[in-house]
């Protein structure tokens with residue numbers, strides 16, 4: 001059996017090596033390292049894949065969030081509501097722009113932002129809601145859209161972990177996550193469902209005015225060379241990264257399906273075990289399993305240690321809720337968000353990627369069931 005990894009980027013690369021190498025060498029040969037043809041082609045291909053009017057590639061997912069906020073005329077002190085249980089990027093960008101992050105608790109089953117909690121957190125200063133489509137499935141966008149309409153708020157979707165997932169509307173139509181709110185943001189960090197060979201990101205919108213503004217913001221706030229209309233940033237997707245992404249985008253549906261199959265296989269293996277809770281699926285989205293995350297009340301450190309002895313890596317996403325991060329206390333204290341705090345102590349993510357074999361999964365499942373039996 002091959003050694004088990006959290007993410008197997010090397011195995012994934014070997015399956016498409018000739019295509020990738022070919023595209024990379026084309027870029028090197030052209031020496032168009034900035035805004036080369038591959039960037040334009042990838043942008044077009046992603047627009048058609050997502051069914052969105054504009055994709056603006058940028059340097060990483062954190063920049064994507066920051067630039068999306070810069071595109072919405074916000075002023076210092078404006079409040080942005082987002083989830084307490086996620087990666088740091090979202091509130092980092094909010095804080096850097098002098099805006100105020102307002103954190104809220106999540107749903108205990110899906111780990112996603114709770115629309116009822118959004119309503120309670122709204123003040124006259126609230127301007128934006130940032131739902132994070134955590135671990136591979138969408139937040140409840142129909143409820144969030146209705147709240148945003150009522151209170152005239154913008155929606156920026158953080159779809160760094162859920163690219164390619166579909167949102168199912170009550171009227172029967174479906175739409176790719178990240179294309180539903182005013183602006184969507186994603187990351188092409190290597191381990192994401194669509195990852196490049198370094199840093200990368202993109203911003204999506206159906207709004208022409210935002211698209212023009214964002215296109216200028218990512219490139220020093222200019223539209224005509226050396227004429228700067230806005231205070232911008234330097235955040236472009238490298239041509240080499242776009243070349244990799246152009247190839248991998250063709251496989252995104254297959255990659256997501258492989259993750260879904262692996263998740264279902266895990267589910268089946270853990271079925272009926274009372275000491276571990278398998279991932280909950282929301283009814284309004286499919287789950288593209290960026291992470292396969294269990295919840296357990298057993299001794300998690302011990303569990304991880306015993307898995308390690310069996311050659312099985314496991315990770316905790318995330319061990320500290322945002323409101324307890326040193327840099328972001330902002331007057332919050334322990335006990336403010338009990339669900340998020342409890343999840344940070346009880347979640348454990350298993351190896352999840354496109355190259356997992358049944359043999360590896362059988363070993364993982366069997367080991368966990370045995371260890372759980374010992375620990376309970």
Ligand SMILES: *Cc1c(COP(=O)(O)O)cnc(C)c1O
Nearest residue numbers: 060061062087089160161187189
């Ligand atoms: C990865 C990630 C980001 C940031 O992406 P980078 O490309 O690493 O800057 C933002 N939000 C979420 C939820 C993420 O998982």
